Amino acid sequence: MHRYAALLRGIAPSNPNMTNDKLRGVFTGLGFETVGSVLASGNIVFRSAEDDVPALERRIQRALNDELGIAGGTIIREHAELRALLDSDPFPGLTHGRGTYLTATFLKDGAGPPERLPEQPDPLTRVVGYDGAARVFLAVIDNSEPGTTPDFMSWLERSYGADITTRTWLTVQRIVKKLES
Structure with a gap:
């Protein structure tokens, strides 16, 4: 099962x-x-x-x-994919908060990995990387200015269309905990 x-x-x-x-x-x-x-x-x-x-x-x-x-x-x-993602600790030493909004953007199964990650797309985003096993982009977003959409999120939509969804790192942790209970 x-x-x-x-x-x-x-x-x-x-x-x-x-x-x-x-x-x-x-x-x-x-x-x-x-x-x-x-x-x-x-x-x-x-x-x-x-x-x-x-x-x-x-x-x-x-x-x-x-x-x-x-x-x-x-x-x-x-x-197992989500557990391995958590265990990889892609945000070492960071805590989720307004200035360090830790995000994971998941691609549809079968979507190809990026040829290359975008350059640091804007001052509000630091792209941490792409985890190929979990098919997820990891980024730290400065969310202290409400109402602004970082260029990175726009790049993801342009590159992958609607076949993506973003979760906070806290939500990913909660999902794994629920899967293990």
């Missing part, structure tokens, strides 16, 4: 069709086991014997769209 995290894009907890109980209901209806949610921003953990991740992503996204009208993307990572 595989332990997975589904990272859903475009979830607005204030939307009555996007509450954790409705999201979990879709996953339970698909026959997944040990379905749980992490925070209210579209992070669902579950177990399944299925091992074709792209097929799982398509199946879940189709069900979310059909049952709840959620057209955003679904990105899945296996527990």
Whole structure:
């Protein structure tokens, strides 16, 4: 049995069709086991014997769209991938906060790695790297100026389209903890 995290894009907890109980209901209806949610921003953990991740992503996204009208993307990572990412300690000595907003931007399974990382794209972002095993960009963003979108996030959208989703490092840690409970 595989332990997975589904990272859903475009979830607005204030939307009555996007509450954790409705999201979990879709996953339970698909026959997944040990379905749980992490925070209210579209992070669902579950177990399944299925091992074709792209097929799982398509199946879940189709069900979310059909049952709840959620057209955003679904990105899945296996527990082992996320655990290895945490164990690699990509943000040594840093603490998540306004001036050091630690982020992980996940690519859809099957998306190719970048030919090269962008140069430090703007003064608000420090690109830490790209983890090929977890298919994730890691960056430290200065979030002390609300309402500004760093150029790095725009570069990610231009390069990979809507097949990405970003989580804070704290959220990634919470997801792994939930997968291990």
